[in-house]
Amino acid sequence: MSIFPRKLLRPCWSAVTVIDRNQLALYLHIPFCRQKCSYCAFYSKIPEPDTVRHFLNRLSGELKFRAGDWQKPVTSIYFGGGTPSLLSPAALEKILQVIEENYRLAPDPEITLEVNPGDLQSEAVLEGWQEIGLNRISLGVQSLQQDELNLLGRSHSVSQARRSLTILAKTEFIYNVDLISALPGQQAEDHLQNLAEILQYRPRHISCYNLQLEPETPLADRMKKGLLPEISEDEDARGYQQTRQQLEKKSYQHYEISNFALPGFKCRHNLAYWEFRPYAGFGPAACSFNLRERRKNRASLRDYLADSPRQPGVPHEKSRLDQQELKAEYLLMGLRLLQGIDRRDFHSFFHQSLADCYSREIAGLKEEGFLAESGNKIFLTDQGIMLGNQVFQAFL
Ligand code: SF4
Secondary structure, three states: OOOOOOOOOOOOOOOOOOOOOOOEEEEEEEOEOOOOOOOOOOOOEOOOOOHHHHHHHHHHHHHHHOHHHOOOOEEEEEEEEOOHHHOOHHHHHHHHHHHHHHOOEEEEEEEEEEEOHHHOOOHHHHHHHHHOOOOEEEEEEEOOOHHHHHHHOOOOOHHHHHHHHHHHHOOOOEEEEEEEEOOOOOOHHHHHHHHHHHHHHOOOEEEEEEOOOOOOOHHHHHHHOOOOOOOOHHHHHHHHHHHHHHHHHOOOEEEEOOEEEOOOOOOHHHHHHHOOOOEEEEOOOOEEEOOOEEEEEOOOHHHHHOOOOOOOOOOEEEEEOOHHHHHHHHHHHHOOEOOOEEHHHHHHHHOOOHHHHHHHHHHHHHHOOOEEEEOOEEEEOHHHHHOHHHHHHOOO
């Protein structure tokens, strides 16, 4: 029997002004994929025989070795990647067991698995994940049009995506659906058609990301060579506005630039990043932040797997952030949330008022119509949401 009780994730309603940072979000980077998507810059490899077993041993070792650095109660565990749904339930359970034995768990932690739709084609698979205590799934649908999935180089098909959505919709399981918009040549209507179909399944959470053209990816390369139509900024803006309207009409709360949730179902794990709370990442390329220092594991599976008796930890780099960098990080993350940041929380963390640190920048951004204030909150306006990067630049 699993050490994690099989039960549904309860809704979370918290709305606080001063954030509790005595908690920890755990991220596990599973660096394997069946094939590389054309737009992807995440660190992942196509697994070779035996590599997965070796990786799992190393990951368990890293979790144990670094446990002493993290005494805070774990409120969320997130299997990301890569494609963690490639792992068997037994392998996932083994990792959860190592966490349970070496970390302090908060009551009812959120435990998410990123899932490729191709890996969820029967009720029995979902049942297996529930058995080991997973209570949230993030399904990488991306599109429900086959030509778009082909362009993105996804390994799953539209019919597989529909099948996995049907399986999930029949249960009470909490799940998120990822969609990508602003594809080359895509009209706003194409994306809205994807969204309308997704809404019929009524997931508790939807993430709508604009395609990011990452350098060195095959898709960016094709764009550079002029082999694909340009991405229209106007179409993109129109699609984004209508996405917001459609989702709000269906009672989804737009709570982060790209994220929408039914009441009580925000992603607790990702909130840790936006609320400037500590997180610990394990596996190659995973990042950690303890509110002072950033750590990044080297993005190399080969290095990760190499045994080094003189250095039992995994290869990584650390950088300590000065006060200025910490404040900028706080603002860049916090302003992604539509509720914005709370002056009282800033003061409680930095022992300085927001006005003392940034009055000029805030006044300028308010004048340009990018920021607004209400009570102790300061947040992006609709215009600021559309031009988030321009706003963030002002604080760097
Ligand atoms: S499945 Fe995800 S991590 Fe893997 S290649 Fe595609 S986008 Fe990248």
